[in-house]
Amino acid sequence: MEVADSVTCILLLILFCGSAAGNRKALYSFKAQENAIAMAPSSDNGICKSMVETHGYDCEEHTVTTQDGYILSMQRIPVGRSGGTPGNRPPVLLQHGILMDGITWLLLPPEQSLAFVLSDNGYDVWIANSRGTKYSKGHKSLSPKDPAYWDWSWDELVAYDLPATFQYIYDQTGQKLHYVGHSQGILIALAALSKDQLLNMLRSAALLCPIAYMGQMTSPLAKNAADNFIAEAVYWLGLSEFDPRGDAVVNLLKDICSKPGIDCTNLLTSFTGQNCCLNSSIVNIFLDHEPQPSATKNMVHLAQSK
Template sequence: MGFSALTLSFLLLAFVPHQLHASNHGLFGTKYVTTNVDGICTSSVIVHGYKCQELEVTTKDGYILSLQRIPEGRGEVSGTWTKKQPVIIQHGVLVDGMTWLLNPPEQDLPLILADNGFDVWIANTRGTRYSRRHISLDPSNPAFWNWSWDELVAYDLPAVFDYVFKETGQKINYVGHSLGTLIALASFSEGKLVNQVKSAALLSPIAYLSHMNTALGVVAAKTFVGEFTTLFGLAEFNPRGIPVNAFLHSLCAYPGIDCYDLLTALTAVRDGFLSKFNYVTPTYNYMHYGELFPPIYNLSNIPHDIPIFISYGGKDALSDVHDVVNLLDSLKFHDVDKLSVQFIKDYAHADYIMGINARDIVYNVVLAFFNRPFNI
């Protein structure tokens, strides 16, 4: 069975992990700007009868991030926004906040949360469609893309948390999918955000990428992690572009690769532990870290009293069951009443954001978790 450009586009946007080139850290302060430029609010929220505000947050290293706020439910009489519990929703790798709004409104997590009394904030990480600006760099400049996901931990997530905390004056509930779980776990392990977070719901968590479900995963893991800028020129990833299309066709032509079902087959495998960006050459690692190998994010350092909900699927080729078990082992000393785990036998990676039954199976459980006594 062949695969279409649309299938490839969604597959890559939803599943392909990337490590871009090393970072150049600037000394910029964080600033906050409100804008009325059309974006996610206009196209996917206001059209359904919800209030929505487009915002911008500038990170300490100068990236201007798009942020959407849905302060209340549809048809709700306007009240004081800060009285509601804030929720930050963080998308996965190479997609943006729009990924949460692809289904009808009654099936979309941000709108469900808004209708259930939460003050919803949709984050968009650097380099994505709505966060492709910098105070001094242009996306056409390779320096704009000179970062890895470590910068999302060091700059993007803190900038968004700081802004929401400043605006609401309340601790924040957090929902992350895929990469959104990775950067949260890494942040918590280093003591970041722990004084601002109220609870965290981690859907299809990514931490220990050590198990491979298919030959395609093996080839992809050896090929694309950290090498996209070499293959395609810029780290800005265009899944409809000819280079990417050719790249995937070459993967699927590899001996032993069956691309019949790319959506569930592709997985990402590297070292089997969570570490900072690897400069490959020990000399460069030593220059940046003072060590020959990149430092590890020790997930056992996550404070044991942070309420955490984890949901993972039996058919998820990226958030592999064995790797989630390893993650749970890292959390074995977590306060028993502060850790909730859900296993969904038939769920795959994309079901958490696009499944038509996600509301009944996952989102209602997330709502119940956020409404538990320790979260109120």
């Protein structure tokens, strides 16, 4: 059974990798569940319009340009839904994990989504989106179609993205910031905070699911991918973008999830490991936004950290 599970995970990942250059399509349509409909984005006009303002919150779109030319999207929720005075609230930066983007902090209803909860409790909330994700694909001279655009790993997130993001928020607010990171967001913080530049702008840090080494992962798919050097194989095949949202995967998952008796919440545990907070009412919303692309080089670098 263990061997069969391993082979299944590897085959699934190969499908993901083989679809790396595929078109990004929504994996699922939204089902008629009230709480799911309330969370569904109304358009593709950006995170503020599609995921924040629909819940009655003010939201600002910001962009940050890194020293190596990447243009990153950030969203700011300056006050809670009940209003208040912007500008004098302590800023908090939310940094997502690997193969995700800033929407991960907004997928649940407002009373359960960390970004909204913090905003309603007096914080000036800033949401980061790492390079290569849907809303951070800009660059001063490169296109995402260029292999050179994807020539980075989490080393560059440490050297360029996080410092640029910290500095921008500090300049905008004049205050030291709280930092909340998840997964890769912790890895890059632990590395970047070894520099005095960021420490001098930091008030506190909360580490959610911190990672430094991959050996203790609970995701069967990710663990088998790392153990069997799948990312290295994809890299040597010349696929610079690691995009899990291509046609092959979309069609496979649509077919699997349409079968009677198939619970796609359980299917997702192959990717996330055991997850207390995924349920059938939000799984369609989750799959409409995640996973997000990353650089294959980044996946190789992560896989080497055992």
